[in-house]
Amino acid sequence: MHVIVVGCGRVGSEVALNLAGSEHDVIVIDRKLEAFRRLGDDFKGTTMVGVGFDRDVLTEAGITPDCAVAAVTSGDNSNILIARVARETFGVKHVVARIYDPRRASIYERLGIATVASVAWTSARVLRHLLASESTPDWIDPSAKFTIVERRVGASAAGISVANVEAASSGRVAVVGRFGEASIPTPGTLLQEDDVLHVVIPADSGALLDAALEPNGGSH
Amino acid sequence: MNVIIAGAGSVGRYMAGQLQDSGHNVTLIDNDTAVVTQGRATRTPVGVTWCLGDACEVATLTGVGAAQADVVAAVTGDDEDNLVVSLLSKQEFAVPRVVARVNNPKNEWMFNDMWGVDVSVSTPHLLTGLVEEAVTVGSFVRLLSLEGGKARLAEVTLATGSPAISKELTDLGLPRESTVVAVLRDGHVVVPRGDTLLHEGDEVLVLVTGGVEDDVRRALVG
Amino acid sequence: MALLRRKRDDQHPEAVPAPNSIPMCDAAPRQRVCVAGKVVRMTARPTSGQPALAVSISDDTGTVTAVWTGRREIGGITLGRRIAISGVPVKRGDHLEFTNPDYTLLPR
DSSP: OEEEEEOOSHHHHHHHHHHHTTTSEEEEEESOGGGGGGGOTTOOSEEEESOTTOHHHHHHTTOOTTSEEEEOSSOHHHHHHHHHIIIIITOOSEEEEEESOHHHHHHHHTTTOEEEEGGGOOHHHHHHHHOTTOOOOSEEOTTSSEEEEEEEOOGGGTTOBHHHHHHHHTOEEEEEEETTEEEOOOTTOBOOTTOEEEEEEETTOHHHHHHHTOTTSSOO | OEEEEEOOSHHHHHHHHHHHHTTOEEEEEESOHHHHHHHHHHTOSTTOEEEESOTTSHHHHHHTTGGGOSEEEEOOSOHHHHHHHHHHHHHHHOOSEEEEEOSSGGGGGGOSGGGTOSEEESSHHHHHHHHHHHHOSSSEEEEEEEGGGTEEEEEEEOOTTOTTTTOBGGGGOOOTTEEEEEEEETTEEEOOOTTOBOOTTOEEEEEEETTOHHHHHHHHTO | OOOOOOOGGGSOGGGOOOTTOOOGGGOOTTSOEEEEEEEEEEEEOOBTTBOEEEEEEEETTEEEEEEEETOSOOTTOOTTOEEEEEEOOEEETTEEEEESOEEEEOOO
């Protein structure tokens, strides 16, 4: 997959270096040339000097609906702009924005942008958001029988009840994050697009959970 | 009217002064301690309320009464900040009119209802005029100065009681040094002719040269 | 034909509105409110070259519009669906309009 990382600070460079070693191809955009020094001499991806919410810059960076975009500059506002342009102008589905101020996160979550507040935040979380196929669990119990995983609800699962998901995966939806706020759901709670679920499941039920959250089968 | 201006640079301060002079209730927000301290100490612009804070935060906007504001003008030197302030003003506070400054023309395409911006502008004069337009129906609003001030484009929205209502243009008695350039009615432009009949609510755009503004004002406002 | 306004305690259990919602006729502009109703109309409202989704929701007492910017659809929001929305509306002509409100899908 083509991944565009905007912002080559500590996190941006970590994400880029991580991705460049794998099968994804990465391009890093930053306003300042010096920022790319963080990538070192052996960086396998590409770099580009420019403003990340400039349509021409993004086009030149190869943005398409199937790529992923990480808005991880040092400015919340820039990250929001980048995220919205990527999503709304270019139709990119996998977009994550780093927001330093958690109070702003709820406002932007409403726009359907996955935000990662800097408090709980590592490059690993950004990667997890970007690459929806990666399923690094939040937690695995010592006996390795259970695991807590994080999933973002897609449009096709909207309207499904928590009870259904729990029955299908033999697990429990512990927490639902919606519009920047977290709550403990009831069985009757209906899932909505962009909800972030933290689900306790038996260690081998990942596929069942994913199937429950993808009711039409296959990816969209 | 209550006006909140985000960004106390030269544009923001200029606008604040003009609007406060016109009798509006103006609050200026800036994140720079030195700017706000000096503004408060010197009490310039006169009568304006100062707020030290980040206008891109809901808490700051709540604190300056955005819920009661009639207009928010986002005029910082940073387009990202202006867009975010606009979005918050519209989405969180339903501010009726949001005006935003475009610093870099390359960003102009974002300054619209996607970010809660009602009007985007790049010059200070135009900004003040548009804020005034939001705020006053029936008054004579100067929009643009042309030819180094020798000609002025002004706008009057005909309010109830205007002497121009139900009159044809030729009967208005407008002075020679003025021309009605256009009449905006129900979202379209009426090309004015001598027999164009004016209605209440019409926005009359008039070009005035020379010193005849008062005559034009009398004919259209009363 | 007289329009009967149902009282809350008479309502069918399936039609119980969201707990914090108020009747749409009581909602005022520029205050945070929560209203609930049925989706009666959905339009793609592209403006300024960007997509936007406008959804009209009605309860027994009125209709409001919710506009989501930058999207053409939202999972689960379909004609006839009951949803609750929460936000600060503006007055648009004779009705209220919410921009990017919080929403909750309600049981059918």
